[in-house]
Amino acid sequence: MKRDLMQISQEKSKMKEIYKTSRRKRDEENKELVREIKSKNNAVESALLCGICHDKMDRPYTVPCQHTFCAECISKVSINEENYRLCPLCRKPFLLTLPVTQQNTVIEEIKSIFG
Ligand SMILES: [Zn+2]
Ligand SMILES: [Zn+2]
DSSP, X not given: OHHHHHHHHHHHHHHHHHHHHHHHHHHHHHHHHHHHHHHHHHHHHHHTBOTTTOSBOSSEEEOTTSOEEEHHHHHHSXXXXXXXXXXXXXXXXXXXXXXXXXXXXHHHHHHHHHO
């Protein structure tokens, strides 16, 4: 009888140990997940930053090289002799069609989600 009790209590503590370990593991997994989400968030946030003013893009405008800037910022980039502007990030020349109507609605949407 006494032996049984001891066995039960041993079992109990073993179960507790297993439970603790699995909880610790789960906590670690959760932390890992949170870290991952945070770093993805940061990546999205920095993707929303304008390469010219380094602020959140205002009326995002995507140039042919696929870089995106505020409409206002990109319209301030100086024009060369051939009427081209150079992308401030990759130096690819592009023609800016004014008025800036080719707004990047996807980025506007993401912006509204991330505030
Ligand atoms: Zn800008
Ligand atoms: Zn570019």
